Amino acid sequence: MTDMLDPFERKILAELQRDASLTTAELAKRVGLSASPCWRRVERLEKEGIIARRVALVDRRKIGLNTQVFAQVKLSAHGHAHLDEFTRAIAELPEVLEAYVLIGVFDFMLRIVTRDIDAYERLFFDRLSKIPGVQEINSTVALSEIKSTTALPV
Known part of the structure; x- marks a missing residue:
């Protein structure tokens, strides 16, 4: 499965697992992309079900x-x-x-x-x-x- 992901997508997933509330601009900066390509990758990951949902973790x-x-x-x-x-x-x-x-x-x-x-x-x-x-x-x-x-x- 991870073979299907490029290094940017892996970084996107890692960052969103740490903090799903990041804006696209913040996420793009952290993974080394501009906002548009970053947003398109997130959209694809969501559409394919790799990102199942974004939630708040409660203690x-x-x-x-x-x-x-x-x-x-x-x-x-x-x-x-x-x-x-x-x-x-x-x-x-x-x-x-x-x-x-x-x-x-x-x-x-x-x-x-x-x-x-x-x-x-x-x-x-x-x-x-x-x-x-x-x-x-x-x-x-x-x-x-x-x-x-x-x-x-x-």
């Missing part, structure tokens, strides 16, 4: 989401028939920030944030464990965050 702790949990979910053999239902159910939970399908002992890995462990317990018993087909949930609470980034190595 979860500063808004009171102090607990981060990684939950490994195993569906029952019969639960696999409920795969779409499980996928829809977790998509409805704002506390679930990321969800991955796994190969191995567990079927899914979820990254979940809540205000505290009591809020996670309520989510666990009231919502997650009641999704049809869920056989087992193995929860691991993160004590501290060593590295967290959304920047891809381009």
Whole structure:
């Protein structure tokens, strides 16, 4: 994929991952282009879906989401028939920030944030464990965050 990108496009992606609020003029200056060619490249990267969206990253702790949990979910053999239902159910939970399908002992890995462990317990018993087909949930609470980034190595 990165073979399809020239050095300017890589620089554009790196800069926008650091600060998506840059104006085209600021971005162009940082990557060594004039504004028009820079803007055209950004437009192409967006059109091709390489730049999926531009967002503000919020510090979860500063808004009171102090607990981060990684939950490994195993569906029952019969639960696999409920795969779409499980996928829809977790998509409805704002506390679930990321969800991955796994190969191995567990079927899914979820990254979940809540205000505290009591809020996670309520989510666990009231919502997650009641999704049809869920056989087992193995929860691991993160004590501290060593590295967290959304920047891809381009």
